[in-house]
Amino acid sequence: MQDLERLAIRPLTREAFAPFGIVIEADPASMRLINGGTTERYHALAEAEAVGEDARVIVNIFRGSPRAFPYRVDMMERHPFGSQSFSPIDDRPWLVVVSEDEGGRPGRPQVFRAGGRQGVNYRRNVWHHPLIAVGAPSDFLVVDRLGGGVNLEEHFFEKPFVIDGP
Ligand SMILES: NC(=O)N[C@@H](O)C(=O)O
Numbered sequence: 001m002q003d004l005e006r007l008a009i010r011p012l013t014r015e016a017f018a019p020f021g022i023v024i025e026a027d028p029a030s031m032r033l034i035n036g037g038t039t040e041r042y043h044a045l046a047e048a049e050a051v052g053e054d055a056r057v058i059v060n061i062f063r064g065s066p067r068a069f070p071y072r073v074d075m076m077e078r079h080p081f082g083s084q085s086f087s088p089i090d091d092r093p094w095l096v097v098v099s100e101d102e103g104g105r106p107g108r109p110q111v112f113r114a115g116g117r118q119g120v121n122y123r124r125n126v127w128h129h130p131l132i133a134v135g136a137p138s139d140f141l142v143v144d145r146l147g148g149g150v151n152l153e154e155h156f157f158e159k160p161f162v163i164d165g166p
């Protein structure tokens, strides 16, 4: 993998991720006390999008096997008819890989290290790499779209990239 372009990893922040979607985390600014003050509701952190034929929003659990590193990023995907969110259940850090769109193809991937209590909501049609779990099998609560049409577009890079380590 020596000849492949290396991708640096940045911490996941709301600002850096803004072009791609929302960071889902317990943001104090969104908190309201409910249930007689016994529960903190972190309200409306993100909105799920589901468009097209017979579109519905569904809730899933993805159990991701940990990726081996160095990891080759040889493809990206996107979902034209719906958003997709990933929220870690096991409080374990993971990696988020996204790209800007460049004329219908993903640009250079950007890699973010997400904390164990940080999720993301990819906006509809945002290029991202499939789930990258790190270190151990990890469960994620995933909210995305079910419906008609083909809700998956993939792009394979002519020259893959590499992430040296998590
Ligand atoms: N295939 C599937 O549902 N997973 C991908 O969309 C993903 O982003 O992990």
Ligand code: NI
Residues within 6 Å of the ligand: 077, 079, 084, 128, 129, 130
């Ligand atoms: Ni996806």
